[in-house]
Amino acid sequence: MSGPEDQYLSLAEQLTLNFYLWERRGRGWQVWDWPVELEPPFQPFYHQQVYQPPPVDDARKPTFLSSLTEGLFKGSTSYSQTQEIIPREEDPYPLLPVPFADPSPLTHVTISLSPQSKVTLDQAEHFLLNLRYCSQPVAFELFGTHEAISLGFTSRNTDFHQVRQQLQAYFPEAVLSQEHDLLRSKWDDEKQTVIIDFGLSNEFMRPLRTFRNVDPDPLIGMAGALEDLEEEEVGMLQVLFQTARNPWQESILRSVTDLEGRPFFLDAPDMIHLAKEKVQTPFFGVVIRVVGQSQKSHRAWEIAKALGSCLSQLANSQSNELIPLTNDEYDDVLHQEDVLSRQSRRFGMLLNNEELVSLVHLPSVSVQSKKLLRQAKKTKAAPKIALGHELTMGENLHQGKTVTVGLGTEQRLRHTYVVGATGTGKSTLLLNLVIQDITNGQGVGVLDPHGDLIDKILGFIPEERYKDVVLLDPADAEYPIGLNILSSHSEIEKNVLSSDLVAVFRRLSTSWGDQMTSVLGNAILAFLESEQGGTLVDLRRFLVEPDFRNAFLSTVKDPEVVYYWKKEFPLLAGKPQASVLTRLDTFLRPKLIRNLVMQKKGLNFEEILNTKKIFLAKLAQGLIGEENAYLLGTLIVSKLHQIVMSRQAKTETERENFYLYIDEFQNFITPSMAAILSGARKYHLGLILAHQELRQLWNRDTEVANSVISNPYTRICFRLGDFDAKKLAEGFSSFGAEDLQNLGIGEALVRVERAEFDFNLSVPLPSEITPEALKEKQEKLIALSRSRYSRPKKEIETTPTQKQTTPMPSLIEPKKSEPHEKALKEAESKRVRRQEAEPVLDEKLPADAELLLEFISQHPGMFVTQVYKELRLSGYKGDRLKEQLIKRDLLVQEETREGKGGRLAKVLTLTGQGQEILKKSSLLKGKGGDLHTHLQTMLKEQAELYGWKARIEERISRSLESVDVGLKRDDVRVAIEISSTSKAGQEVQNIRKCLDAGYDYVICVCADEKRIPLLKKESRKNFTLREWERLRFLLPSQVKEFLYRPPILGMDSEKRVVSEEISQQKQLLDTTKASQFLGISKNTLYEWIVQKKVPHVKVGRLVKFRREDLEEWLKQRTKEEEKKDFL
Structure with missing residues (x-):
């Protein structure tokens, strides 16, 4: 078999080889010895050029990541797998990188939105398009530590103003916090660090998966990967991007078609469609990295892999995906420095705007990470009306600018x-x-x-x-x-x-x-x-x-x-x-x-x-x-x-x-x-x-x-509760209730003159003063003030009170001046004439006045406005009848703070004379036998006025018995038993029935005041001290006081835990709680203290009571019930 140098490529193979020699620059794989521009070196593509590749090195031993990278070409026509060699020629598409060198400082801006702020991909796309005018790379970073996850952009100072302007324009609700370099401040060179760059798996003109909305948000997985970082661990997604300024679109379309416009790859006809989709929006040179840093190497790898796996959501099985790149030729130290300097020794991938925005956008409401910084405070620049004053309130920090504000x-x-x-x-x-x-x-x-x-x-x-x-x-x-x-x-x-x-x-x-x-x-x-x-x-x-x-x-x-x-x-x-x-x-x-x-x-x-x-x-x-x-x-x-x-x-x-x-x-x-x-x-x-x-x-x-x-004129709001925040937020134009609730210590929102003039305020701490200097000044000022304005206590106490103020009557010379006596007589004659001019009431009451008197007797404690409403009386007529009855000493009007929300309200009460007249009135004849029903109705209506749910003859659960009136408000249940003619023993059985049914309080209501001591005496014999505390023996007119403010139980009920009971036993009671514990008024308690009837202790100048002492005292008094009823 002849050697490869004697073999030649066919034309089709040469053209395919040319395509991949040109296309390789857009995947973001190549590593250089120096930082390079993110946009790959541009060279127009033409099919006619051919090239002989270098011989294949069969002795090379691939690493894990290099094998993963080279696996990209399995099954495809690649110059590394070509078996035919053409005559040597110069490379038609040489890679000539443009070095990157910009030593200007970096500025980072951290961005946070409220959880309710909506973010759309349209906003993010337009934002990225407007960053095409930045001259240097911009970094988008999702940065996580043990405490929090932050998101922001880093750029050179020359471009920072542009980045900040666009953020404010497209995300006006976002809170921007400017920092010099957050990443470098958190970086630790001594820790184990893993950095993985990602590149495109297939031809760069094949687009990645894109998203049309952010529900769910592609950043959800990234935030989840950073959620469980341990102490001293760091994880980060870093996306470097820079606009591509060369005309890549034309060459991309030529590369996937032949001279007649047909698909260049017969086995991949979809390449034309995919390429057209890719070139629809502008290109960016993009470097995507994930970083993991920890004290332990395996944890650093786990963090990086967890972040890297989230990039798989950008994969399109029919088109392209991101794959991890080997670091064999990328020195670790230089790699770390490139991360910190926001630069790269690799060309960037060529991604269009839609692909890039899938990662580079602000998190939407669907990102629910608890650690993501979303609660940062909204800020607003202080208006001119708050600037330049002698009195300063503090500082206004907005968009990195701090000004002093005042009034x-x-x-x-x-x-x-x-x-x-x-x-x-x-x-x-x-x-x-x-x-x-x-x-x-x-x-x-x-x-x-x-x-x-x-x-x-x-x-x-x-x-x-x-x-x-x-x-x-x-x-x-x-x-x-x-x-x-x-x-x-x-x-x-x-x-x-x-x-x-x-x-x-x-x-x-x-x-x-x-x-x-x-x-x-x-x-x-x-x-x-x-x-x-x-x-x-x-x-x-x-x-x-x-x-x-x-x-x-x-x-x-x-x-x-x-x-x-x-x-x-x-x-x-x-x-x-x-x-x-x-x-x-x-x-x-x-x-x-x-x-x-x-x-x-x-x-x-x-x-x-x-x-x-x-x-x-x-x-x-x-x-x-x-x-x-x-x-x-x-x-x-x-x-x-x-x-x-x-x-x-x-x-x-x-x-x-x-x-x-x-x-x-x-x-x-x-x-x-x-x-x-x-x-x-x-x-x-x-x-x-x-x-x-x-x-x-x-x-x-x-x-x-x-x-x-x-x-x-000026309103200053520090952190508020829910109700106040909603109410006061109406007075601010730029801040809402949520902003008022999320303020930190020393932070406030201020409004001067009107709602539009609102701004955030930071209150500085005053200068420190040593305790010794403070004490010395206090002593000097106290002594000086005493010498000028005070009198010694001995001087005041040794001088009789009558000599300090007005003399005793015997020392006063009565003045008998004629003008004075004359004026007194004249005033008296005027009053007589005025009284004579007033109409004299008939001895017999008008029917409507009698009706008003009767109604008030049946509804003690009802507010005047409610009485008028029930009787359908106008305010004028009701007041007229009321005044008639008051002048005849039949009614007394009182003001009380028992109204809704503690407001003032008026209550009418019958005098003794009024009760006597009412007894003689024909209106009440025949009602004596119906007193029980009358009291039930009256107490039910009275309870409902104070917000209680009331039911007459309330049935006891799992029983055929009932209570006269059952009340419930919040978690407090009260049973009312009306005692009219029943014997004391029968009433005790009724009370026992209510206690066994689980009522918190039992009120025994007696219309006859003389029966109350008898009922108390009988009850003392039949109930424990704990049960006695839950009983009340009241006249009908006294029930309203209980309904308005139910007393706190002096001892815990059986439902409460023992530990709470023990802690309360050790607690010292003040006069209010002690009087409630004993079931007496505070005035009576004060009298007993003076008479030394009740055990008490002195704490400084205050009188306190030990709970156990009062219990023991009550036991002793119980033994003496036969002689005298103390309670």
Whole structure:
């Protein structure tokens, strides 16, 4: 057999050989000794050229990957398998690579979309087409670590602006985070690294599989491969691409057809169709790599193989696929450097736009990987209105650009509203703003219900402003500052104080009536109109001591007030001031508070505002009690509003700016708060209001809540809960509820003036201060403030209270001036004439008034609006009937916070006289025998008002027995048994029936109050202490209190786990929980503490109760039930 050098190729074989010599450049296989351009070297293709290939090297030993690569040509006409040799000629299609060398730095941008953001392939295709104008290769990278999976683009600085612009244009919702080089920062040369390049298996004019939509997304598998990476492991898909600038399309079509346009390959006629499909869209030179890096070699291979296997989804069995390429000629070190430098020593594959976009696109909603960075925060550039101000809030970071943002004076005087969950950065923002105001010489006030904020502020006050500090700390027992609430200097101040102070005490009450408003309001007015004045301690004496009151009235200038106390007050039934005294007692009982408010000479708030002082109110509720802290803060807010309103007497240029910061401000709401928000700007008072959630506002005051949302010029929102986020998102144009919920610590969204001017904010931490320096400053400022504004406790306590404030009645010289007596008589005559002009009620009640009275007796606790609705009364007629019954002392109207959402609601209750008249009324005759049914209906309706599901004669499961009324709300079940004529033993059996049926509570309702002690006594003998805790013995009118707020069980039910029970046994109870445990009111508990009837312990200044002590005490009392019923 002759040698191969004597054999020649046929023309067909020569033309086939030429085709593959030209086509090989488009598969991305060849390796060079230097980095090359991604677009293969272009040379037009013509069929007439022939070439003698080099001899076959039969001694070559293939590797695994090289065998896999060369397997591409099995069964096809390839120059490596040609058996015939033609005469030697020059290569008609030499590969002349263009070296790549660009040392310019790289810039990486990480991209994240929200899980709801939709991505289409049309968007991605147009995006890629617009990147054809980039001069250097661009890298698309899906990068995974143990913590997260990120996606982004890397380019040379010369092209970065183009890449960023197109991303913003086609994906405006995407969050772009610019970094210098994420990959290099995570790369570790010491670890085991596997890099696999991929090339085309068949002729490059055969297209890969393409996708028309991203559901499912081709990236799903890639993200899954990166999901389970271990610590210190890295996995990555890297796609380098660069536009192909040469006319490949014409040569491709010539290569697959003969001179007459027929298929060149007779055994592959589909090549023409496939080639035409390939050339429909522009070409790119593309290098596809997968990378695995780990401490262990086998793990690095596993990562790379898992990523590589995902590329099989691009395979088209009838056309082409991607195959791994051997690295025999690719040095590992150089390969790693090429990955980091985003370059290649291989030509890129020639892929069209549709093929490339299958991999290079942003992930769609179908990619559900938990590690994929999708929750990055949306950003927006700050508007000009927030730039260039003296007071800075923080920094705005958008698209890699950071600017400082702040607020101007005019903006601040229109108020600032700050809201966010605890621990999100609100206090840090407030601290930064306060420090700047102090440094800039502004007048500042801070109300801090916790104390921590003020402790930090003290450390940043410069020495030149020490003299301006006024520190009010009620917990500083040795040096109390005087705080006389009952002082005023103008009619405006008097009006504000009288309304706000009444509102403060109303808020502290669970119920409040018109009578209490009248008594307290006129008492406050008496002190405001007095020539001598007084304090809250004197106010208590005024209500308790008739002699003191009568003597004090001689100093009151307003005859209407004097008339009220001389003539009207004695006519009020019972002891109308008792409830007011109870509220005053909770405020004056703690010595810490009493020593503040008993001083007649106190802080001059007008001076504080007008001389730009630094007023710091440290109202630490843990030290002075929660109610006292909130009450003091509310009184201070009211006092400041007084002073602000009095500025009307000054010209606007004379009004100094003052900024008041109130943390947890929902606890300091007064009726004047809404007025401050809407009108304090012209008085030069700027409010900065902070709290945690909207529910806190609506539970306090709906009007103020709406005013807070609508009036403040600036709104700053830190991370919010679901409800608040949805509500407040309406005020932003570029951010939604999801953005408000995904903010990190120190991150906020801000709106200035209107919705369009919204932006993201990052709040910086204040500078650090050493504990020693902080303590030294605090001690200096506390001492300085004490010396200027405080009095020693010994001086206050050793001076009799009566000498500190208003003298005793015997020391007062009653004023008998004729003008005063004359004015009093004139006021009395006016009232008489006014009363005579009013129509006198008939002795007999009108029928509709009797009907209203009867309905209220049958539905105790029903709100007034609901009563009118049930009786089909208009508001006018209902109010008229109600007023008639109130004037005849048949009804009493109370205000309660038991309305929906804790809002104020009015409730009508029959007086004793009203009940007597109702008994005599013919309307109720004949109903005595139907009392049981009547009470069932009444209690069912009452329960439904409070959100309970109620059922009369509710059947007990798997039994023929039933309970009178069954209630259910959430997971709480309540049985109501009505006791009318049954014997005590029978009622005990009914209660046992309910307990055995699994009800959480059993309420025994008795219309006759005298039966309750008998039922309690009998029940004590038949039920354990654990069961007794679940029983209540109530009058019908008392059931509403239980329905509104079911008490917490003092001991765990059998359904709860033992571990929880043991932990609660060790817990110290406060007065609220202890009173609920004992089944008594807090007032009764306080009396027992004073009488030393109940065991208790002192924790600092607080009274606490051990659960086991109370249980033992109850057992002892049970043994004495025969003598006295204590509960």
